[in-house]
Amino acid sequence: MGEPTIRDVAARAQVSVASVSRAMNGANNVHPDTRARIADAAKALGYIPHAGARSLSLARSHAIGVVLPDLHGEFFSELVRGIDRAASEAGYHLLLSNIHADAGLAAQAMRTMRGRVDGLIVMAPQFGRTLLDASLPGSLPSVLVATPDAGERASLRIDNAQGSAEMVRHLVATGRRRIVHVTGGQANLDARERSGAYRAALAEAGLEPPCDPVEGDFQEAAGLLAVRKLVTDGTGFDAIFAANDMMALGALQGLREAGLGVPHSIAVAGFDDIPLARYLGLTTVSLDIAGMGARAVERLVAALENKTGDGPAEERIGTTLAIRDTTGGMT
């Protein structure tokens, strides 16, 4: 009845629980005979050490709390995949917690992790600085991911500037001169960084934007509407760089509607490299989401096992260009 404990093993092997503990943990100060007796007893009883009890006495859970917003799809799964891979390599389990809409629950969720995890990886794009301060148990080491306004905390963000700049350079290199940008909206920091870098890269290439960036909202429809507006306005342009892939796909649709050939007349580029982008041949900026997750674990584990001087609080994850059909050479 009930799972066998270290006591049962000790009794069966006729040794103290201390010896069982030492044997189970591979300490070297255990006589080979004793060790063998203990191994036999453990096996016979089907003994599995109680990880919770172990954590309590070691004050170490070897678990990492992962706090994420309630999000769907690829980004989420890639991030968790990267976190998981790095965590299991480093010998850590993952304790998952979603912060659903309610901010009060978010603080609550993080509190209930205390005493279960050694540190936290938190993605809370919609949190402000104050909410973050209120929610994060001060004592738990943490790394923020894709979270603006991290303050002094260790954090990881996508290198929006690099990605945008490279994409603009690619467009210019393939002969485009009148490159329009569709933004993700002023409220979003990633969107602002992308459009800022677009302007800068254009200037660097000695080019003028053919018009002001068209305001979008990261939704597919915004891309479609942007093209309609450009056509209505009679703007002359030969490329569209959208702040994300969904808007780029919308733009593709708008161009088809307007009878403008891609990439023949107009080049189209996005940002994110969602699975659809690959399937539909959209040129875009690839984010290594899994790599970002893995890097978060790396930094957290380094802090936990303080084997490192921490480096900059905010670190950027590099991007790569995925050049596909929609930015083919001009004719």
Place this chain on the structure above:
Amino acid sequence: MGEPTIRDVAARAQVSVASVSRAMNGANNVHPDTRARIADAAKALGYIPHAGARSLSLARSHAIGVVLPDLHGEFFSELVRGIDRAASEAGYHLLLSNIHADAGLAAQAMRTMRGRVDGLIVMAPQFGRTLLDASLPGSLPSVLVATPDAGERASLRIDNAQGSAEMVRHLVATGRRRIVHVTGGQANLDARERSGAYRAALAEAGLEPPCDPVEGDFQEAAGLLAVRKLVTDGTGFDAIFAANDMMALGALQGLREAGLGVPHSIAVAGFDDIPLARYLGLTTVSLDIAGMGARAVERLVAALENKTGDGPAEERIGTTLAIRDTTGGMT
């Protein structure tokens, strides 16, 4: 220095730790004044109860272990999303563990969960019965998901037969009479169930298959090759029902290549409802993956809080038809 413990709160409020414990847990046998003093002290110290210690004395972690294969994309994220939603509603945390390629590690991974979780949700499609038996800590309640060969254990699987039958009926109802099936291979149980139901539904409709099912492997290329084979063989057919969406997409490509109009000449249907299917207008069978995850939690929690007679060991998750462009009415 160090996090405040229940002791510190007790000292500050000048009561015993027992009273603090009772107050923190909302027991009713605490004098209001005492309760207030304790609340003040806890607040002043920033006290957060240590969940690990709590688990140990309650012999209850309120955590569910989730053991998954190393998989990517939509299926994974949907499943975890469903599990997470139901778990957090029921007041459980999720402890995630990937069973990577190595089967020895899988057993190890499940062992390290003992004492951290109250039960397990396991998805191990590539495991056999014996591996499963060897890996699952006998004492931990568990629910298997999308795992063939579950034996007597509680398990959840997709209702392949229902989905296939409905799809065949839909094709028949929209006028198709010569429906070809592309299978996912004999080695895969889901594939076998889908093709079995295809045959049965056809027979039920009084129809003959125009040819033997074409053997595939769930990859896109298999769908393309299947069409080429049908064309080469001169098989007369007016619909293709592929055992999954990727093969259906391959078939679409093959039909385009062969100059056969969809859905005008040939209807195409898949199985899975991956995001691409929606985007490309592919008619398919939708699986409620998130629902399956949520249901797994429900059953596990019911077992943990044994508020229920368990019902059948194996339960099937229903499917729904997503009727889109590729099976439009015949002309």
Place this chain on the structure above:
DNA sequence: CTGAAAGCGCTTACAG
């Protein structure tokens, strides 16, 4: 090399 004992931070009969 080994064991008795204290401790990790909680909860909960038990007695008052």
Place this chain on the structure above:
DNA sequence: CTGAAAGCGCTTACAG
């Protein structure tokens, strides 16, 4: 309503 004490299943100085 409250507290002293035992216990959850481990680990680890300490003494031998």
